[in-house]
Amino acid sequence: MSSDYSAVARKEREVRLENLKRAWFRFSRNKLAVAGLVIFVTIVTMASLAEYITPYPSHAGLYINFKEKYQPPNPNHILGTDMYGRDVFTRVVFGFRYALMMVGVVLGIVVPVGTVLGLLAGYYKGTLIDHVINGASEVFVAVPPLVLALAICSVLEPNVLNALLAITLMWWPWYTRMIYSVTSSLRNEPYVWAAKALGMRTTTILFKELLPNMLGPILTKATLDASWVIIIGASISFVGLGAQPPTPDLGTMLSEYCRYLPAYWWMTLGPLLGIVALVLSFNLMGDGFRDVFAGE
Amino acid sequence: MMVMQDDDDSSRGSEALLTVRNLKKYFRTSKGLVRAVDGVTFSMSTGETLALVGESGSGKTTTAHVIMGFYTPTEGLVMYKGINIGIPIEKRPLSLKREIQIVFQDPATSLNPKKTVKDILETAVKVYGEGVKLERFKTILELMSYVGLSEEHLFKRPTEIGGGEKQLVALARALAVNPAFIILDEPTSALDVSAQSKVLRTLLKIQRDRGVSYLLITHDLGVVRNIASRVIIMYLGKICEEASTDEFFGRPTHPYTQMLLSSIPAMTEEDERILPTRIESRGEIPSAINPPSGCRFHTRCPYAMEVCRKEEPPAFNVGGSSHIVNCWLHSSNTRV
Numbered sequence: 321m322s323s324d325y326s327a328v329a330r331k332e333r334e335v336r337l338e339n340l341k342r343a344w345f346r347f348s349r350n351k352l353a354v355a356g357l358v359i360f361v362t363i364v365t366m367a368s369l370a371e372y373i374t375p376y377p378s379h380a381g382l383y384i385n386f387k388e389k390y391q392p393p394n395p396n397h398i399l400g401t402d403m404y405g406r407d408v409f410t411r412v413v414f415g416f417r418y419a420l421m422m423v424g425v426v427l428g429i430v431v432p433v434g435t436v437l438g439l440l441a442g443y444y445k446g447t448l449i450d451h452v453i454n455g456a457s458e459v460f461v462a463v464p465p466l467v468l469a470l471a472i473c474s475v476l477e478p479n480v481l482n483a484l485l486a487i488t489l490m491w492w493p494w495y496t497r498m499i500y501s502v503t504s505s506l507r508n509e510p511y512v513w514a515a516k517a518l519g520m521r522t523t524t525i526l527f528k529e530l531l532p533n534m535l536g537p538i539l540t541k542a543t544l545d546a547s548w549v550i551i552i553g554a555s556i557s558f559v560g561l562g563a564q565p566p567t568p569d570l571g572t573m574l575s576e577y578c579r580y581l582p583a584y585w586w587m588t589l590g591p592l593l594g595i596v597a598l599v600l601s602f603n604l605m606g607d608g609f610r611d612v613f614a615g616e
Numbered sequence: 617m618m619v620m621q622d623d624d625d626s627s628r629g630s631e632a633l634l635t636v637r638n639l640k641k642y643f644r645t646s647k648g649l650v651r652a653v654d655g656v657t658f659s660m661s662t663g664e665t666l667a668l669v670g671e672s673g674s675g676k677t678t679t680a681h682v683i684m685g686f687y688t689p690t691e692g693l694v695m696y697k698g699i700n701i702g703i704p705i706e707k708r709p710l711s712l713k714r715e716i717q718i719v720f721q722d723p724a725t726s727l728n729p730k731k732t733v734k735d736i737l738e739t740a741v742k743v744y745g746e747g748v749k750l751e752r753f754k755t756i757l758e759l760m761s762y763v764g765l766s767e768e769h770l771f772k773r774p775t776e777i778g779g780g781e782k783q784l785v786a787l788a789r790a791l792a793v794n795p796a797f798i799i800l801d802e803p804t805s806a807l808d809v810s811a812q813s814k815v816l817r818t819l820l821k822i823q824r825d826r827g828v829s830y831l832l833i834t835h836d837l838g839v840v841r842n843i844a845s846r847v848i849i850m851y852l853g854k855i856c857e858e859a860s861t862d863e864f865f866g867r868p869t870h871p872y873t874q875m876l877l878s879s880i881p882a883m884t885e886e887d888e889r890i891l892p893t894r895i896e897s898r899g900e901i902p903s904a905i906n907p908p909s910g911c912r913f914h915t916r917c918p919y920a921m922e923v924c925r926k927e928e929p930p931a932f933n934v935g936g937s938s939h940i941v942n943c944w945l946h947s948s949n950t951r952v
Contacts, residue, residue, distance in 0.1 A: 325750040325753040325754055325757075326750060328753045328757070328767075328770065329749065329750065329753065331770070331771065332734065332771060335732070335771040509725055510720040510722070510725045510726035511725065511726050511727055511728045513684075513686060513718070513720075513726075514718065514720065514726050514786070514789065515739070516686075516705050516706070516713075517684060517705065517713060517716070517717055517718050518713070518714075518717070518739075518740050518743050518789070518790075518792070518793055519710045519713035519714055519743045519793065520739060520743055524739065524742075528739055529728055529739075532728070532730040532731065533728070533729070533730050535730075
């Protein structure tokens, strides 16, 4: 045995890198997933550099230039212009920001909260903790998600923040239920009993023993859910309960522009393509993650 | 014959490591009450290896799990070093948890499949205190080399190493908290024969170096012969026979014990001489929901008498230092 333990630490880093490479290899075998990743990275890059890469950054919000209104797609405006003469492409790129922010905020809250609640309920199955958490989640699950979100948005002031709140509230039970079912079956695995026998703290058992066995399903579900968050968010905006004009939200734009169908079809086409590209990229990546974890 | 078995366990309470008295564990199921363990009494002293032998369904694993605190006893007493430990594992103090460790039958499920050997051992080492990272590496490598694992296994996951090696990792993990008492729940039955001997040798080495006491749960009489100093035979939640390993193999007394031993295939002339052959194994172990009346073995016993069907046999001392048999055939001996 070596006496240089820092060499062991170095070896550990190498092994971690090696595992990442292997995971990437499995992901990359799924060409559609790679395509999804490329679309996603492109969209994220475009959204974060929107001010610099869009031809008319000022068109994102309130801007009026009636001279250029209703222009079909042309070299200056590749997705045409809208009824106020704003460049649709510019607005779609800014719209990605809202969509991505929505995904980030909703999943950023829902995944950790839902996971922790699911772990607790599953680990303490049959106790008060389980009944309280599952009782609460069943109430939320019983109401159709979109209806619940619309109810919240219509009671509160319609804006982006409340739309986020509504989606977050309706989403956490689904994570809790998934993690709950996995935890309640894994908690009787001998390695969990061994961990208890060793005297590990419950938090160690939950987060170091159980959680690593669920990362696959969590990441896959989160990715596939991201597309649903975008669709629900767009739906809320579409019926006028989410982001309000002139916010360049994809759903809001759809609801503003669809009134000009079919004559000015390009206005609707822009945000529609944006939503499709985002949703597609998440779904394709989700399938790729599923492959990565299935191969393990 | 002199009665050397003491009637009162408390008279030697100070030297007994583990005392189990009239332990009962019942489970309520949809089909009825399962009497998994139904009045088991035994004790263990420090440094010995006691084998709890029986078919599946005999209650041996349940007994072990009650001692671990995975279940609480329905009735009866479990004392460890004079302290009542009939409490769930969550309620036990850390100092007590560390003393009693368990090695499970199937290392494929007792090791977390998502963690490397190093991570598995590291979380166990951390129970003692976080310490410095490089110090932990030192401890982990020492544990691994002690149980005979090479450094190349350090960053492997359980799925990437052999069954015997996995079981050695499970052993090293138990040793990480420096226990005084280890329950071995069928430690070799999931392993290849070649891996079995390596694990058994390591177990013997640990006992020699550290004076660890073992409670060996098994149905493998070969393992019993190799490492146990005393044997208890269980049948349907009750003890049939208790003897030192030599007595057990030399003079098996309970008809059930004789049946178990005669079902071992004889490999050598010595085996031929030792193994009783008169009793043929017949029938299967009955359900613990509705156990037979009287002696639970009477449904399969070739010598069953009228009394066996009606009355449960008490323990009779049939000689040796503590050779005890719960069987009416030996009612001419002193009751324990």
